Each structure stands twice: as C-alpha cells, then as structure tokens.
Amino acid sequence: MGEKGGLASVEPLGGVSLHAAFVDHRGEIVAQLRRRTGSQEAAEDLAQETWLRALQAVEGGTAIDNPVHFLRRVASNLAIDWLRRNRFRAEWIDANTDHTLVADCVPDLDAERALQARQAFAHLLVIVDELPQAQREAFLLFQGEGYSTREVARKLGVSPKSIESRIGRAVAHIRQRLVKLDLWP
Numbered sequence: 001m002g003e004k005g006g007l008a009s010v011e012p013l014g015g016v017s018l019h020a021a022f023v024d025h026r027g028e029i030v031a032q033l034r035r036r037t038g039s040q041e042a043a044e045d046l047a048q049e050t051w052l053r054a055l056q057a058v059e060g061g062t063a064i065d066n067p068v069h070f071l072r073r074v075a076s077n078l079a080i081d082w083l084r085r086n087r088f089r090a091e092w093i094d095a096n097t098d099h100t101l102v103a104d105c106v107p108d109l110d111a112e113r114a115l116q117a118r119q120a121f122a123h124l125l126v127i128v129d130e131l132p133q134a135q136r137e138a139f140l141l142f143q144g145e146g147y148s149t150r151e152v153a154r155k156l157g158v159s160p161k162s163i164e165s166r167i168g169r170a171v172a173h174i175r176q177r178l179v180k181l182d183l184w185p
Contacts, residue, residue: 018058021067022051029075032145036079046082050075069155076140083125120183127177131170138163139170 022029029050033043053074057064064070128136134156141152142163149167153160178184 018054018064018067018071022054022071025068025071029071032072033075033079035146036076036144037082042082046075046078049078053078072155080129084129123178123181123183124174127174128170130177131173135166135170135173138166139174142167 026047030040030043030047033046033050034040037043037046050071054064054067054071057070057074128139131139137156138152141147141155142149147155149160149163152167153163156163175184
C-alpha cells in the first residue's frame with residue numbers, strides 16, 4: 001500500500017487508486033446513499049463512513065480489484081445498516097408518541113396513514129433482508145439504485161438474463177410476503 005499525501009493509494013488491477021475512485025465517484029456515492037436513506041445529512045455521513053471503512057479494509061489486507069464497485073458495496077451495506085437502525089427507532093417512536101400531537105404540528109399529516117406507511121416500509125425492509133444475497137443485490141441495484149438490468153449484470157459480473165431471473169424471484173417473494181401481511185392490494 002502506497003501513501004499519497006497521507007491517503008491510501010492502493011493500486012488495483014485497473015491502476016485506479018482507492019482514493020482516486022472515492023474522489024471521482026463521491027457524488028454518485030452520496031446520491032446513492034441519499035436515495036436509500038432519504039436524507040442528505042445521513043448520505044454525507046455515510047459517505048464519510050464508507051471512506052473510513054474502505055481504508056480499514058485495505059489496512060486489514062483486503063485486496064480490492066475494483067475500487068468503485070467496492071466503495072459502492074460498502075456504501076450499500078452501510079445504508080442497509082442505517083435503515084435497520086432507523087426502522088427500530090421509528091417503531092419505538094411510533095409506540096411512544098402521541099400521534100395527535102404530531103398531527104397538530106403538521107396539519108396536513110394524517111397520522112394514521114403516516115404510521116401505516118412507516119410500518120409497511122419497515123416490513124418491506126425486513127422482507128428484502130430475507131432475500132438470498134444474490135437476489136437482494138440485484139433487486140436493490142435495480143429498484144433501489146435505478147440501474148438497468150444490463151448495468152446490474154455488468155456490476156455483478158453475470159448475464160442480464162441471470163439478473164432478470166434474480167429480480168423476478170425477488171419481486172415474487174416480496175409480493176407473496178406483502179400479500180400475507182395484507183399490505184398488497
């Protein structure tokens with residue numbers, strides 16, 4: 001591992017350093033995290049955490065062949081962790097909040113519908129987390145990040161047909177679980 005101005009400049013197969021990949025793709029990583037979390041502040045914090053985790057991985061001896069993919073993967077994992085933490089906070093808040101006060105603070109907010117939406121989203125997170133890793137990755141890149149099936153296939157190193165199959169199985173599982181929970185029309 002080399003050092004450039006105190007920053008890791010690990011040179012993978014393509015010759016792009018981890019630092020250069022982070023600098024060049026930081027905006028994309030922040031946008032990815034903002035889409036996942038719905039919060040610019042959380043996205044900025046998680047982008048910084050992505051960089052720190054990537055450095056720790058390199059210092060721990062992890063070989064990185066594709067720095068951009070590695071950084072996006074770390075960011076995605078951190079976003080999932082963030083969503084899990086906040087899901088439990090939201091459930092606690094829902095259980096311990098007087099929703100009539102919330103409705104009074106924001107007159108246009110229908111507290112019951114907002115609560116239902118938060119609960120449905122929490123269920124969806126759990127259901128997506130149940131998916132096998134290959135299906136979850138394909139589904140989140142396609143639906144969560146907005147990549148095309150070709151782009152997902154390229155990122156994961158498999159055929160577009162394989163990605164279509166993974167996404168199809170993921171959607172079928174999600175739909176089946178939402179129907180069981182009476183959350184699907």
